[in-house]
Amino acid sequence: SYQRSVEKLQNIGYQRIALGGMVPLKTPQILTCLETINEVRKPDTQIHLLGVHRVSQTRTFGNLGVTSFDSSSPMRQAFLDDYDNYYTMTDQYTAIRIPQSDANPRLSKMISSGELNQAKVMASEKECMQALKLYDQRQMPVEGFLEILSRYDEMHKLGKRPYSRYRKTLEDRPWESCGCSVCKAIGIHISIFRGAERNKRRGFHNIWTTKQRLDQFSPDFSSSI
8 A cells, every 4th residue: 555655646746755654563564665665666756754763774764765754752762661761872771760759640649648658758769869879979889779779669669670771771871971961961860760851851862862873874864853
């Protein structure tokens, strides 16, 4: 159906064609569509992908006629993905969740129902943030911080946390080698999943990193994110 539509649009005279409906598709399915379209695509026809891109497939997409795309994934993954929240040039890290005691709906409900003591929750939260500061200053080992964090997690029963992924994020300290202005400004806090503003700043970092990764493939590749 994509192939037939592109063929008809070309016959009308269109040279820039946007492909929609691909967001739910897996990468192999997207590639199959593009390969099928490429069988009828004229050399001067340029393809735009609506709402989807795969950085690792940039060169392949380009060879199949894709010259531009738009995608909200770098921003959305910063606070909606379970694991891939923080982009680097070679990897993706998991942000460390330290819920706000006065803004987390689950915690607020447990406190208002009397299931949790507000003063104890706030004290444990404060201990986590202080431990984070000490770790950032290399005055506390990673295991010490994770132990304090686990006590906070156990207090409000937020379920199993990906501590092995947290450990990798903390030990690698990717924000220290990042050149974006956000990481330079807030340091370790870029890796903390906590509050809308902090999470959105991580999203802006992801957009910046995506642009750097795209430039490795081709500085002339037109991208709109």
